[in-house]
Amino acid sequence: MPHPHDDFAVYAHAGLHRLATTAHLLSGTPADPGEATELVRRTLVRVCARWRRIPRADVDFYVRRSLVKEFLRRSRRRPAPSDGVLKGLSARQRAVLVLLHWEGLREAEVAQLLGCSTGAVRSRARRALAAYGGDVEGLRKRLREAAEDAQVAAGAGAFDVPLDVVRRRGRALRxxxxxxxxxxxxxxxxxxxxxxxxxxxxxxxxxxxxxxxxxxxxxxxxxxxxxxxxxxxxxxxxxxxxxxxxxxxxxxxxxxxxxxxxxxxxxxxxxxxxxxxxxxxxxxxxxxxxxxxxxxxxxxxxxxxxxxxxxxxxxxxxxxxxxxxxxxxxxxxxxxxxxxxxxxxxxxxxxxxxxxxxxxxxxxxxxxxxxxxxxxxxxxxx
Structure with missing residues (x-):
């Protein structure tokens, strides 16, 4: 059963900081929260436009999928970031590492979300981890530190995404x-x-x-x-x-x-x-x-x-x-x-x-x- 229409604002407000943190890790621009803010805004507009049709048990999947799809679309028009915790990696490699080691998803879940095989997920993760000497725990520690910085910035209002604007644009897109x-x-x-x-x-x-x-x-x-x-x-x-x-x-x-x-x-x-x-x-x-x-x-x-x-x-x-x-x-x-x-x-x-x-x-x-x-x-x- 789809969520009642008014539930969108409640869901978006509750998950905004988490969504902004994931967007910050994907975009890899610690000095400029603007890119992560734009990712979050565009993601929420797309989700709002489809809110009436999203099944109750699948909201998190659709939000993550919309965020990653928007990130991959935007990355085609921008060079890979030269700083940040995942600097030097391709957009798909960053997406796989963030989903696995920050969001805590299993390889099969990442494959479903990206629409590819678990073998492709495993291969991208292996190549990306090679840049860190294969040190999974070291990578997770760096992701946690970057996420903490992003959460502090979010608490200070760095990721300003007005939900009334999101809802208005979501309705227009629908x-x-x-x-x-x-x-x-x-x-x-x-x-x-x-x-x-x-x-x-x-x-x-x-x-x-x-x-x-x-x-x-x-x-x-x-x-x-x-x-x-x-x-x-x-x-x-x-x-x-x-x-x-x-x-x-x-x-x-x-x-x-x-x-x-x-x-x-x-x-x-x-x-x-x-x-x-x-x-x-x-x-x-x-x-x-x-x-x-x-x-x-x-x-x-x-x-x-x-x-x-x-x-x-x-x-x-x-x-x-x-x-x-x-x-x-x-x-x-x-x-x-x-x-x-x-x-x-x-x-x-x-x-x-x-x-x-x-x-x-x-x-x-x-x-x-x-x-x-x-x-x-x-x-x-x-």
Missing amino acids: RRRRGVVVGVCAAVLVPAVVVGAGQFVGSGSGGGAETGAAGVALSPIRVVAPGERVDAVPGVQVWLTADGEHWSTPQGSSQFRGLNDSGYTDSYWDKVKGGRGGGAEVSGGSGKSGVSVRLDPVNSSYFLSGLYRGLSADPARVEVSVDDRRITGTVLTLAGGPGWGVWYARSPLSLTEVKTSLTGDGPTVTVYDTAGKVVARGGVDE
């Missing part, structure tokens, strides 16, 4: 996003959604979408035989075999993603972009478990799909967030419960929506179990 989505849907997607709705009723394992106790639509789960073709959307077929996923689109027929004995190949989960057929493929796994997002061009729109594996519980709902839209996916799996499967969305994305999404947080896929608990999450690794 209205702009809603206007873009409504305009695009009206012009491009309404016919496709109508057709997809008719297919939805007549396909899957039942006669329509099920709903949970809270009225949330569960994903249609379809168990298929090896090689059984499924018409996902007009022009796209998906089928599974024991060794992996196959799909065909007008831009590329009989494409294949293979398996090895332990699951999807490491090259798949470590891959970030450059999928076959001109699609953009985004890794969102965590080691040997996780979920991915792939965008494949189909005529004038994009087909969203992905792979999941190694979950702690069977998926009950797969939800894709694209800015303010939430799309419930369909799940395909082989008979016998092999521990992996495919999800796809029946509503395509227009080119405009894809571009708008990728300039923000990008498409995010979340997998829930029957109790509504998040068991995997993946998204764009910008």
Whole structure:
């Protein structure tokens, strides 16, 4: 259940000092709190704009993810800081070290937050720590000292982020996003959604979408035989075999993603972009478990799909967030419960929506179990 609207100010006020400290460690500019202040302000505006749609149990994840995404976006336009506790490191290396050794997240949690594999997190952390002689405790001590300085500055008002301004700009951003989505849907997607709705009723394992106790639509789960073709959307077929996923689109027929004995190949989960057929493929796994997002061009729109594996519980709902839209996916799996499967969305994305999404947080896929608990999450690794 989303937070009541008035809870945003309470949450932001309570977490402002912690958020400013993390931003200060990321930006690495101890003599100038302005960069950290701007990071916090932009992060809170984005969170405020999506506040109504952020699940109660996921607020911290969304705030951290928004902060890091904003930091990485801004770092592309700025040189690496020449001072500070993490001087000389790349933006991604700084993000990994701060999340691991200041925020105290596990490697798998950092991988979910960044939308990459645990192997990529481990590799970046190892290379970054080499600059400190591999001394983890020494690094943590330096981070604590820098954080204490930032907290003193925050207490003295150095990180001045007026929440009334944040809320006003957040509401304006929400209205702009809603206007873009409504305009695009009206012009491009309404016919496709109508057709997809008719297919939805007549396909899957039942006669329509099920709903949970809270009225949330569960994903249609379809168990298929090896090689059984499924018409996902007009022009796209998906089928599974024991060794992996196959799909065909007008831009590329009989494409294949293979398996090895332990699951999807490491090259798949470590891959970030450059999928076959001109699609953009985004890794969102965590080691040997996780979920991915792939965008494949189909005529004038994009087909969203992905792979999941190694979950702690069977998926009950797969939800894709694209800015303010939430799309419930369909799940395909082989008979016998092999521990992996495919999800796809029946509503395509227009080119405009894809571009708008990728300039923000990008498409995010979340997998829930029957109790509504998040068991995997993946998204764009910008």
